[in-house]
Amino acid sequence: MALNNTKVILKETPVGMPTADQFEAVPADLPAIGEGEVLVKNLWLSLDPYMRSQISARHISGAVLPGDTMKGETIAEVVESNSADFKAGDKVRCFGGWQAYAALPAAALTKVPDNVEHSPYLLSILGMPGLTAYAGLIWQAQPKAGDTVVVAAATGAVGSMVVQLAKQHGCRVVAIAGGQHKCDFAVNELGADVCIDRHKEDLATALDTHCPDGINIYFDLIGGDILELCSQRLAVGARMILCGLAADYNRTTSTPPPGPSPVYIIKSRATVFGLVVYDFEPRRAEFIEACASLVGEGKIKIREQVVEGLANAGQGFVDLLSGDNFGKVLVKIA
Amino acid sequence: MALNNTKVILKETPVGMPTADQFEAVPADLPAIGEGEVLVKNLWLSLDPYMRSQISARHISGAVLPGDTMKGETIAEVVESNSADFKAGDKVRCFGGWQAYAALPAAALTKVPDNVEHSPYLLSILGMPGLTAYAGLIWQAQPKAGDTVVVAAATGAVGSMVVQLAKQHGCRVVAIAGGQHKCDFAVNELGADVCIDRHKEDLATALDTHCPDGINIYFDLIGGDILELCSQRLAVGARMILCGLAADYNRTTSTPPPGPSPVYIIKSRATVFGLVVYDFEPRRAEFIEACASLVGEGKIKIREQVVEGLANAGQGFVDLLSGDNFGKVLVKIA
Structure with a gap:
């Protein structure tokens, strides 16, 4: 299995409203995983407004500078694991970034619960x-x-x-x-x-x-x-x-x-x-406990807008900021 | 006993920092008291920053317009009472205003507790x-x-x-x-x-x-x-x-x-x-309970700056706003 990575890098720090050409999908080597690390294949990427602050180095979660891979939360599937806690095929939620594959420490992954049928909900109404x-x-x-x-x-x-x-x-x-x-x-x-x-x-x-x-x-x-x-x-x-x-x-x-x-x-x-x-991360379970059944019964719902592929993620993000998107914006990576 | 009142009226609505001549002490008739009302002689008047908002009609407690008597909280002594709850000589706290005498409904008066030795504290650290x-x-x-x-x-x-x-x-x-x-x-x-x-x-x-x-x-x-x-x-x-x-x-x-x-x-x-x-008026007793002994033991104190007489109240208020006063500003009326 010859895997290659694709990642979206920030080409330049936007001044004012970003444009799609400030983001570029580039080929990259598949990351190697070390002891206790896991290689995941990103399936769904969440696009969120806070990313605008990250790329101006104004966000509490840290900066994305020109040349850096864009950060973001993903639903992913474990491909290879050097951790006893995960095995290939496990579905997880993680900060996999704007890329096809990511190498992450096992501690940074959370398994998708069995009772969540539609895993992208973990990036929106259950996320x-x-x-x-x-x-x-x-x-x-x-x-x-x-x-x-x-x-x-x-x-x-x-x-x-x-x-x-x-x-x-x-x-x-x-x-x-x-x-x-x-x-x-x-x-x-x-x-x-x-x-x-x-x-x-x-x-x-x-x-x-x-x-x-x-x-x-x-x-x-x-x-x-x-x-x-x-x-x-x-x-x-x-x-x-x-x-x-x-x-x-x-x-x-x-x-x-x-x-x-x-x-x-x-x-x-x-x-x-x-x-x-x-x-509020320590109280996430309490939140999911309170909302999962409401979501299951259709009493809480979300409109999802799906952007196809990493090559279109930049445009999707620009549309999100300009209000041209409608609902929760997700990039379908694989 | 021929009593006459003196009251301080707002002469004009200040624009910007008030000046002392915008307040005038004028003679007035002694107010008559009706059923359930009490005539009080003001002893101490509290000067407070919020009065600046009152005279621009911007305060939550209501406006003081040109020609109106200035409002304010006082420590007073009952002179005449049409209420079974108060008798001449009682010391009370009330909104007696910038004047020598005030007629007020009995319900608007609060007796000065026996254990408060220095009654002006009820206008500052116990007020x-x-x-x-x-x-x-x-x-x-x-x-x-x-x-x-x-x-x-x-x-x-x-x-x-x-x-x-x-x-x-x-x-x-x-x-x-x-x-x-x-x-x-x-x-x-x-x-x-x-x-x-x-x-x-x-x-x-x-x-x-x-x-x-x-x-x-x-x-x-x-x-x-x-x-x-x-x-x-x-x-x-x-x-x-x-x-x-x-x-x-x-x-x-x-x-x-x-x-x-x-x-x-x-x-x-x-x-x-x-x-x-x-x-927080409903919790005033709780506050006094918590602080009275600290005040009694000298563990909470206040510097008082005393302005002598209603004629000087306007200047005292201007000095308060300009920061030229130091501590709690009180007008000694009688």
Whole structure:
């Protein structure tokens, strides 16, 4: 069996919005595995907004510099193992990166549980985006029935989960998404009570209309104007999760953008939580326990958008950042 | 006994920093009391930064417009009572305003407890500023021994209390104050580990020096640059109390100033609490229970700066806003 690797490298650090030609799929040697290591074949690669921060060396998880292989979480199959814990054919979740094969220490792999029928769910509603939503909404914000919950990027991987979890907890959900087809999906499939089309509606007016008693929970994945407008409308006792900075990903200045005025936080007596999902890794099993049956029963779902092959991963990532993708973006590698 | 009232009215709404001539002490008729009301003679008036927001009609407690009597909390003595709950001679705490006498419903009065020897403490370390500090630091931020706590305006009524409560809980306290005499007081009398003189030192550099492992708790009474600089230096798991906006009190625009970037909140996984002290009124007894003996034993203290007479209250308030006062500012009315 003559295996060869393909990997996608960052060609140059983007300034502003990345372009597909800044990523290149190149042939590479198959990595050798050392003692305790495992060779995996990546099947599915998760594309996520945080990668924009990695390639500007601004992410908490570390930098991807020109010439580096792009990082990312994958569902993979074990090809060769120098560890007693894994054998060829095992399905695993790992940070296999944007490449066909990866050599990883056994400790960095997690087996795909037998009861997960559709393994890519471990990259979305039963994975990091799902855990992000669960940690922020359930553990931090602690939703109560009747709360008005606002979430932008509502059909994305995290947003989809926030909408559905909030509905499971009896909240009223005001979704925000870009385009009629996404709004229809947010309402008809995810169960949002209403969805504001940010391409068409004036957000301030729409928020006033749909949140007449203010916002009890705002789950922020965006920053910028949306964060500002929601902060102005917080109800007394509101909770706000700060978790992503899509509006900030492509900035070209070294100074991060300002946030909402303290006036809004004080007036609403809000509690604002900074969220980094890695902190909740020790509670992942608890999250899966709570959600796996809901996923199994179809009560929590996700739209998946599949990009075919590593050669198209760069374009898929650019589309993700520009909002041209719809749902959880996955690259089908093999 | 021919009593006449004197009251201080707001002559005009200040634009920017108020001036003493915008407040005028004028003679007035003694107010008549109706059924269930009490006539009180104000002894001590509390001057507080929040009054700046009231006179711009920006405060949660309501507006003071030109021609209105200035509002404020007082220690007073009952002169005449139409309530079975109070009799002449009783010492009470109430919102008697900037005036010699006030007619108030009995329900708006609270008796000065017998065990409080120095009744003005009920306007500072055993009163609203103390409760503010206690609610934010103890109930919201939940300090742990060894935490680095930063507090600006550290010799003011709230700040003094934050410094001392934090030390009681085994924290390291980095105070910020304006001027050597205030810094000396913060360290020598209040027990701060260090005090940064904001008139003399570069705040960013000083914070770097004195908070090498970041800030675990920042109690903000100021907003503006100090909030920004502290936000940049939050340690992982930090708590930040937003409670006052001194830097914003004199603004002349209708738009409130921006706050710190969400980047800092996310990176530190901070929890940010908006604090309005009125919310904690139901827990005032619990706070007094926790602090009264510490005050009695001299373990919590406050410097008081006394302004003599209502005629000087306006100037005293201007000095408070400009930082020219030192400690808890009280007007001695009678």
